[in-house]
Amino acid sequence: MSEVTTLRIATRKSPLAMWQAEHIKARLEAMHPGLVVELVTFTTQGDKILDVPLAKIGGKGLFVKELEAAMLDGRADIAVHSMKDVPMEFPEGLELGVICERENPQDAFVSNTYKSLDELPQGAVVGTSSLRRQCQIQQQRPDLVIKSLRGNVQTRLSKLDAGEFDAIILAAAGLLRMEMQDRLTAFIPAEQSLPAGGQGALGIEWRTGDTAVHELLKPLHDDITASCVLAERALNRRLQGGCQVPIACYAERSEDQLWLRGLVGSVDGTTVLRTENRGAAADAETLGIQAAEHLLEQGAGAILSAVYGHEVN
Ligand SMILES: NCc1[nH]cc(CCC(=O)O)c1CC(=O)O
Secondary structure: OOOOOOOEEEEOOHHHHHHHHHHHHHHHHHOOOOOOOEEEOOOOOHHHHHOHHHHOOOOOOOOOOOHHHHHHOOOOEEEEEEEHHHOOOOOOOOEEEEEEOOOOEEEEOOOOOOOOOOOOOOEEEEEEOHHHHHHHHHHHHHOOEEOOOOOHHHHHHHHHHOOOEEEEEEEEHHHHHHOOOHHHOOEEOOOOOOOOOOOEEEEEEEEOHHHHHHHHHHHHHHHHHHHHHHHHHHHHHOOOOOOOOEEEEEEEEEEEEEEEEEEEEOOOOEEEEEEEEEEEHHHHHHHHHHHHHHHHHHHHHHHHHHHHOOOOO
């Protein structure tokens, strides 16, 4: 095995992205004495365009393009991603095959006044820029007013604190990773807000064929999380979805069995299609595709076409 002495991680500058890169750096350095891991920071398109809902700027890949360019031309060796933000296809020359153990995958309810979604008064204002969260909240509480909320986790919390919203919804994983659990008012159960595919899991991308780097990363791989995320991403891919569409999916694994739940809904929550599928973890990808097919049979294509502006079948 060729010796790698320095490994460079390409990362965005947001506090969560930095935390995630630092976390992987610490784990790699602990596992491989003598290895030096450096962070190379970037401001991506997604970080620059803050005033437009993500769904309108074609969210997919907006946060990863610059990082991928840096890996391809050798300015960096790996990138650490939140799996829910990672596009389905990788550019020629890059691959992702290491998925780390999942943090809590649930959505979090955050409010300075109310204890839970159910406690919100009629007409309360909830901040989220996720169509998936909007759809599920509106189905249960059509009276709530959803207002767009962009920016990194700290920005979103400061907008809540400034009184712009009665409550906001965030991924629990982001708050937990940054040790802001005191801001987490309540976990929202999957029955109330099914998470996005990949939520709470980190993945690592590197140059195809860079076997020395891959060897260093391998011990970080978690097979249980990987099988769950594989099923979720297969569902998303079949529905041509990314993070910024009203699609939710969440797989849980017990022994060698997967239980996958999926959902597609209209943004206003008036139509919400659900499915679930169970089977062997070894068939994760098939389970995801079958669940997607089942949603399409129920009419998911028409809902998604309206969001994407092109046909899904
Ligand atoms: N879309 C942004 C994003 N990407 C990953 C996380 C949280 C961490 C994770 O899911 O791994 C967040 C923040 C949020 O949705 O509140």
